[in-house]
Amino acid sequence: MTNAGNNYLELSMPAGDTIKVLRQSHPRARRLRLTVTSGGARVSYPEGTHPAQVFAFLRKHANWLERKLDELQIDQGPPPLRAGVPTLIPLRGETTRLSWRDGAYPRVELDGERLILTVPKPHNKRALGAANSLLHAYLHAQIRRDVSRYLARYAEDLGRAPSGVRIKPLKSLWGSLDSRDRITLDLALALAPPEALKYVVVHELCHLRVRDHSARFWTLVGSLYPEWRDQRDWLKLRGHALKAELARLIGG
């Protein structure tokens, strides 16, 4: 194990390869914590923790880390989006072809099973920026459409309604409910099958009644959406790939 630069630790594995782990001290951290997201592995620890302790912690969990990284296939993330180059993207759980066209006003439309991006030529960095924001708006619109239907149905069943719905890219969560009853949903859910989005919406709506993840909460979720378990498993398994995919589509 070596100290690679200021922010990364390099963990050498028995097989000979190394894993880079981002290290971050945090003033409010109580214990050592190792997380793996589409952005890579990260270890956070309370300020003033001895480096040897961090190293020991990483070594202890090296196998887990390797397995998780394999599951997420972070090493082979999707290639970056390039203006003018057609590619395949997941959209509402289906693989969809993304193609490019030339036109005066940037626009995006779904033509059968093809998503067509129209951007003015030349297809350079500026066009890519326009494409990123178009895709952002398109995915936003997709989620809105589904959510408005789910809300109209489930808010009535539940007898409670959120005070608002926000949709934006979230780093690790799929959705959240704040203390003012506003729901926030991850934009990446537009790439997932509609059933997964439905599960997240129902999950957050149920928090309007039960604010924790107790057995009572899951019973409530089950009463509104009996197949929730499948969707939760799907998100756990495939979700990180979607978040990585979203990052390449909307930039950033």
Added chain:
Amino acid sequence: MWFRNLSLFRFSKSAAKNLKSLESKIAERRLRPCGPIEIATEGFLSPYGRDQDVLLHEVGKCALITVAREEKLLPNTVVNEELSARLKKISEKAGRKIGSSERKRIKDEVLTDLLPRAFTRVSKRNAYLDMENGWLAVDTASRKAAEACTTLIREALGSFPAVPLVAEESPRVLMTHWLTSGKPPAGLALGDECELRDSADGGATVRCRRQDLESEEIREHLKSGKQVFQLGLVFQDRLGFSLDEDLIVRKLRFLDLVQNELGDIEGDSAMAELDAHFALMTLELGRLYEQLEQWFGLPRPTDR
């Protein structure tokens, strides 16, 4: 009485049925004056004025209510000044530093002394419920104020699942299309203001007023990929407003065609005037909601 802004919510038929008891329920929550050491109170007032008894004004299936908040005006600077004067006095007298818990206690004392002497201010906000079609409209552009209003109704009724508008068609995409094509749907004309933004976080923003929206400058912005976040519109030459991507209606104006229809109001009491204005306003807005529902897809919550 004319609403200047609209924050809209939708509710189901069964929720509308529960509203039958609205008048008696809100009577229990009439605004009461702040007690001597209370910072604020919230409740309902009569739409006719503070000294009137009736809390609900009904025309057909629409009910007008007024939510109000009475709060004490006690600026923080005044509290802090008094607090530091007292702390100084005590520390000089005792010759020691004042600890945080003692400081907190003294601050509470200051509040208790100053609150009974503070001025009070009442802020009122109108809202109306269209029980037939399931709309709640609050006269505000502020999300926080609109939420406060629904919370108050919810507290009065026990349960009131009013859903904020989440459109099936993204307003951003649809309004951008209206502007790029120069063809808003029938009955709608482009106004003279808009806000264009890059969708990315921290992206560029352009706001224009008194601007020809079909001019070359605007087209250039649209060509670079900016999208419409707020758009000035004129509905059937009768209503002028600015619509944003959360479907909040701002700067609502009832144009001459509507004002002319008002004609002479029989009797000149304030009540007759309010009745006439409210009847006309709900009629006009009812037409607008119908269209908003069609353009953007705003399903009414359903009972199962």
